[in-house]
Amino acid sequence: MITEKEILLAKHCISFATASGASGARVSLSKSVMDSCTMFNGKLDKVTHAADRSIYLYLFVDGRYGTFSTNRLEKEGLEDFILKAIDMVRMLGEDKDRTLPDPSRTATDAKGGKELGLYDERYEASDSESRLKKAEAFSIFGKVAEEGFSLISEECEYSESSEDNYVTDSQGFEGRHTETCFSCFSEMTIQDAEGNKYSGFWWESSFSADGIDADGFGAKALERAVRQIGPKPRRSGHYKMVVDSSVASRLVSPIISALNAASIQQKMSFLEDTVGKQVFPEGLTLMDLARTPGKNGSRMFDTEGIATKDAPVIEKGVVKQYFTSTYIGNKMGIQPTVEDISRPCLMPFIKGEDLSNKEKEVSLKDILRLCGNGILVTGFNGGNCNPVTGDFSFGIEGFAFKNGKTLHPVREMLITGNLMELWSNFLAAGSDSRASVRWQIPTLAFENVSFSA
Amino acid sequence: MNDIRFYLDLFNTTVPELEKTAATALRRGGDYADLYFEYTSYYNLILKDGAVTSGGFHTDYGVGIRVLKGEKTGYAYSENLELAEMLKAADAASAIASCESDGRVYSKVAECRPDFYPMANDWRKTEASTFLPFLTSLEQEITAKDSRIVKVIARLAYSVSDIMMYNSLGELTVDTRPMGSLSVSIVFHQNGKTENKSVSRSFRIGSEFICPALAAEIAEEAVKGIDERFDARRPKGGQMSVVMGAGASGILLHEAMGHAFEADFNRKGQSIFSDKLGKQVCPKGVNVVDDGTVLSNRGAVNYDDEGVPGQKTYMVEDGVLKSYLHDRISAAWYGVAPTGNGRRESFRYNPIPRMRATYMESGTADPQGIIASVKNGVYVDEFSNGQVKIGEGDFTFFVKSGFLIEDGRLTMPIKDINIIGNGPQALADIVAVGNDLKIDNGTWTCGKEQSVAVSCGMPTVLISNLTVGGE
Numbered sequence: 001m002i003t004e005k006e007i008l009l010a011k012h013c014i015s016f017a018t019a020s021g022a023s024g025a026r027v028s029l030s031k032s033v034m035d036s037c038t039m040f041n042g043k044l045d046k047v048t049h050a051a052d053r054s055i056y057l058y059l060f061v062d063g064r065y066g067t068f069s070t071n072r073l074e075k076e077g078l079e080d081f082i083l084k085a086i087d088m089v090r091m092l093g094e095d096k097d098r099t100l101p102d103p104s105r106t107a108t109d110a111k112g113g114k115e116l117g118l119y120d121e122r123y124e125a126s127d128s129e130s131r132l133k134k135a136e137a138f139s140i141f142g143k144v145a146e147e148g149f150s151l152i153s154e155e156c157e158y159s160e161s162s163e164d165n166y167v168t169d170s171q172g173f174e175g176r177h178t179e180t181c182f183s184c185f186s187e188m189t190i191q192d193a194e195g196n197k198y199s200g201f202w203w204e205s206s207f208s209a210d211g212i213d214a215d216g217f218g219a220k221a222l223e224r225a226v227r228q229i230g231p232k233p234r235r236s237g238h239y240k241m242v243v244d245s246s247v248a249s250r251l252v253s254p255i256i257s258a259l260n261a262a263s264i265q266q267k268m269s270f271l272e273d274t275v276g277k278q279v280f281p282e283g284l285t286l287m288d289l290a291r292t293p294g295k296n297g298s299r300m301f302d303t304e305g306i307a308t309k310d311a312p313v314i315e316k317g318v319v320k321q322y323f324t325s326t327y328i329g330n331k332m333g334i335q336p337t338v339e340d341i342s343r344p345c346l347m348p349f350i351k352g353e354d355l356s357n358k359e360k361e362v363s364l365k366d367i368l369r370l371c372g373n374g375i376l377v378t379g380f381n382g383g384n385c386n387p388v389t390g391d392f393s394f395g396i397e398g399f400a401f402k403n404g405k406t407l408h409p410v411r412e413m414l415i416t417g418n419l420m421e422l423w424s425n426f427l428a429a430g431s432d433s434r435a436s437v438r439w440q441i442p443t444l445a446f447e448n449v450s451f452s453a
Numbered sequence: 454m455n456d457i458r459f460y461l462d463l464f465n466t467t468v469p470e471l472e473k474t475a476a477t478a479l480r481r482g483g484d485y486a487d488l489y490f491e492y493t494s495y496y497n498l499i500l501k502d503g504a505v506t507s508g509g510f511h512t513d514y515g516v517g518i519r520v521l522k523g524e525k526t527g528y529a530y531s532e533n534l535e536l537a538e539m540l541k542a543a544d545a546a547s548a549i550a551s552c553e554s555d556g557r558v559y560s561k562v563a564e565c566r567p568d569f570y571p572m573a574n575d576w577r578k579t580e581a582s583t584f585l586p587f588l589t590s591l592e593q594e595i596t597a598k599d600s601r602i603v604k605v606i607a608r609l610a611y612s613v614s615d616i617m618m619y620n621s622l623g624e625l626t627v628d629t630r631p632m633g634s635l636s637v638s639i640v641f642h643q644n645g646k647t648e649n650k651s652v653s654r655s656f657r658i659g660s661e662f663i664c665p666a667l668a669a670e671i672a673e674e675a676v677k678g679i680d681e682r683f684d685a686r687r688p689k690g691g692q693m694s695v696v697m698g699a700g701a702s703g704i705l706l707h708e709a710m711g712h713a714f715e716a717d718f719n720r721k722g723q724s725i726f727s728d729k730l731g732k733q734v735c736p737k738g739v740n741v742v743d744d745g746t747v748l749s750n751r752g753a754v755n756y757d758d759e760g761v762p763g764q765k766t767y768m769v770e771d772g773v774l775k776s777y778l779h780d781r782i783s784a785a786w787y788g789v790a791p792t793g794n795g796r797r798e799s800f801r802y803n804p805i806p807r808m809r810a811t812y813m814e815s816g817t818a819d820p821q822g823i824i825a826s827v828k829n830g831v832y833v834d835e836f837s838n839g840q841v842k843i844g845e846g847d848f849t850f851f852v853k854s855g856f857l858i859e860d861g862r863l864t865m866p867i868k869d870i871n872i873i874g875n876g877p878q879a880l881a882d883i884v885a886v887g888n889d890l891k892i893d894n895g896t897w898t899c900g901k902e903q904s905v906a907v908s909c910g911m912p913t914v915l916i917s918n919l920t921v922g923g924e
Contacts, residue, residue: 040721043552043553043554044525044549044552045524045525045526046525046526046527046528046549046803047526047527047528047545047546047548047549048527048528048529048803049528049529049530049542049545049546050529050530050801051530051531051532052532052801053532064506065506065507066507066508066509067507067508067509068509068510068511069509069511069512070511070512070513070514071512071513071514071515071532072512072514072532081512084510085509085510088508088509088510088581091580091581091582091585092498092505092506092507092508092585093504093505093506093585094504094506095504095506095507098506098507128548152721152722152723152844153721153722153723155721189721189722189723189844196845197723197725197844197845197846198844198845199723199842199843199844199845228845236690236691266501266604266606266640267603267604267640267642267647268604268638268640268649381840381842381847381848381849381873382838382839382840382848382849382850382851382871382873383849383851383871383922384837384838384851384869384871386649386868386869387649388640388647388648388649389647389648389869391687391868391869392869393687393851393869393870393871393922394871394922395840395847395849395871395873395922397847411845411847412847412873412874412875412920413873413920414690414849414870414871414872414873414920414921414922415922416687416690416870416871416922416923416924417924450690450923450924451690452690452691452920452921452922452923453691453692453920
């Protein structure tokens with residue numbers, strides 16, 4: 001954890017920078033510790049201990065701006081570092097739009113770092129022995145009934161970490177964010193009777209020491225490998241597509257990128273000039289639920305110290321905001337918001353049904369049944385989305401399904417199209433987003449998607 | 454010895470302290486221990502909207518300590534190089550030796566002092582301000598070439614890393630690694646349509662990298678093919694012949710075989726090529742290399758991050774799988790010499806087998822003749838990213854631009870499509886190899902667990918059957 005002495009050092013950096021010619025400065029001091037145990041085929045294969053610290057300086061000098069960082073935190077060395085940094089900023093081009101944010105927009109309620117309840121005190125009682133026991137509990141090597149396949153390898157990594165970030169600026173802002181993370185990743189490689197190999201993985205993470213459960217964990221990774229046995233070819237064509245919640249964020253992240261005002265200012269966005277306009281179907285509502293306590297990704301302030309808030313990003317298909325930093329807001333002459341989304345949450349939807357007043361849970365099963373026939377995507381293999389046009393092409397793997405039931409695995413397939421067109425064919429969103437991830441994107445369904453095979 | 458003194462002083466340590474730290478790392482019975490010291494200075498300058506208005510520098514300093522017991526790894530690092538802190542990290546890494554494991558003998562490697570990246574002008578001795586006029590004139594040179602340009606972003610990033618490696622065999626190795634990278638992103642506007650293009654160059658080289666010839670080359674490439682890009686469409690998707698243009702098509706080798714040839718995956722039985730050593734995996738006459746010795750190349754290594762000298766490694770020779778890519782662990786496991794592929798992102802990571810510059814050697818076919826031999830297919834020559842599934846061998850790469858091939862001629866421009874295939878099948882489906890090997894000098898970065906700088910290259914190659922994304 002960051003000590004009082006280190007906080008004083010961060011404050012000293014601010015006063016030293018302003019005394020040395022900076023008109024404004026922000027300092028972000030971070031410390032983190034991570035310990036992990038990796039099991040290979042049921043035996044300990046790797047132990048890692050990592051302890052990081054760094055100081056990041058944002059300097060505003062004579063209408064100019066630069067960013068600097070170092071992991072050498074001795075006071076004298078830092079002063080020399082700041083002097084050199086100020087010299088470098090002075091040589092850059094002038095940009096009057098570079099300013100610290102309006103202080104009234106910065107968070108005032110995040111001084112302790114634990115406001116969001118993301119720090120589990122039990123982390124401090126953990127030691128290498130308890131971590132090893134947990135890693136062993138997550139491993140299922142040697143306990144698997146190998147029917148119709150043989151298990152080639154199991155790799156299972158259990159890790160525990162803590163992060164502490166303190167931010168202060170020359171306008172008096174102070175904010176702190178601390179969190180712990182307990183996570184596990186398991187990957188299984190299997191071989192079928194014909195000698196074909198398949199791999200499957202699973203992962204969970206939580207701020208809470210008891211937030212991830214060893215029961216069924218390895219089995220889930222194994223199941224994801226085994227169910228790929230026996231893929232069958234599928235013809236190219238247009239199908240309904242259901243995208244599993246474990247990978248659905250892939251179809252949302254290009255939208256978030258395109259709503260960043262920095263991309264729009266540089267003409268690198270397919271969502272230019274869309275705020276206040278209905279450009280998506282009414283069924284799409286995407287919230288930024290930044291301040292939900294106890295949830296991965298929640299934060300009280302962004303990199304600039306701006307107070308986050310729970311707010312719609314897209315509401316019933318209407319774009320409600322761009323993510324706009326102080327600099328880009330000044331440059332574009334628009335109201336700044338926050339620099340980026342914290343915790344995207346996509347709301348449940350079924351085309352033709354009103355879910356607004358219902359507590360109804362919408363599962364993958366429900367969505368498969370709703371769609372009838374098509375392709376269930378459970379993984380993406382490469383691909384990209386053009387940020388300027390929204391044109392995309394992704395490799396996929398998954399299953400053909402008929403009458404709401406999965407038939408057989410498919411692989412070496414591609415989906416190709418335009419992201420706006422894809423979303424115009426939006427059919428459904430579940431209520432099954434994974435608790436352990438920052439991006440709360442549930443199972444999604446679309447119609448008329450172009451598959452190549 | 455003067456060299457060594459510089460690095461010992463930089464890291465404020467002595468040979469006896471190195472010996473003591475290595476001994477501490479082995480105190481619980483490890484077979485081998487190594488120390489990796491790093492001091493990196495990284496600078497960046499960004500031109501946007503016609504001026505260089507942001508930039509900065511960043512320093513990273515620390516030591517990573519690794520202990521091996523058999524193939525098992527204990528790893529810890531310290532950002533404080535006081536002896537007491539290094540000993541703490543050594544003690545944490547030594548914990549791995551407490552576990553049950555068969556021992557392994559790790560051996561010394563042959564000594565040599567290669568110099569694959571001479572630095573005429575040290576970046577650290579050149580004022581950053583001297584690069585500002587270059588970036589500004591580069592932007593002007595680019596915008597003067599095409600009136601449709603509406604935005605140019607130019608990023609210059611350069612770094613120098615001083616590295617010192619010591620291991621329990623007594624080997625002490627030092628290296629200074631420069632890297633200069635220039636990336637330009639351009640946005641074009643025409644009749645209500647917008648297109649973008651990215652161009653980059655990256656070398657292990659000093660500040661002599663920044664010169665008028667570089668600006669001219671980047672500007673030329675920045676506008677090349679833009680008319681076609683505005684006209685480009687998606688092809689009809691499906692399986693077809695694919696002609697990989699010379700240069701950046703090396704991404705195929707990186708994804709389809711390079712990763713699957715990394716020996717950690719093979720040692721663990723996870724790769725689709727695990728049982729194919731010594732077997733024919735490509736048609737006869739095909740040679741594929743992973744090379745750390747290409748002068749000033751982004752993937753060049755005087756020594757890898759385990760102190761093993763950089764080498765040129767034939768993975769495939771005359772179509773036969775000759776060698777995996779080894780770090781010290783896999784080399785000891787297979788009973789072969791390490792190939793200099795033990796690499797890491799920084800002192801925060803333990804080394805693992807990684808590629809360097811991966812390319813296919815030239816064949817004998819005429820590139821135009823290769824295109825002429827295809828009745829229906831696609832020609833692709835510009836890419837952005839790729840991925841592979843090691844066990845299944847399924848790989849993909851994303852094509853930024855290319856052409857349809859109809860009756861042996863390049864016809865409609867195409868763009869933004871993904872191509873997917875299976876590694877062993879794609880290699881077996883190589884039909885022709887051109888005589889025009891070209892190494893691509895873009896900012897290729899490989900992301901297997903950690904980010905490391907690589908490069909790739911290829912002559913024009915015809916693959917008879919890959920799946921192409923399309924409408």
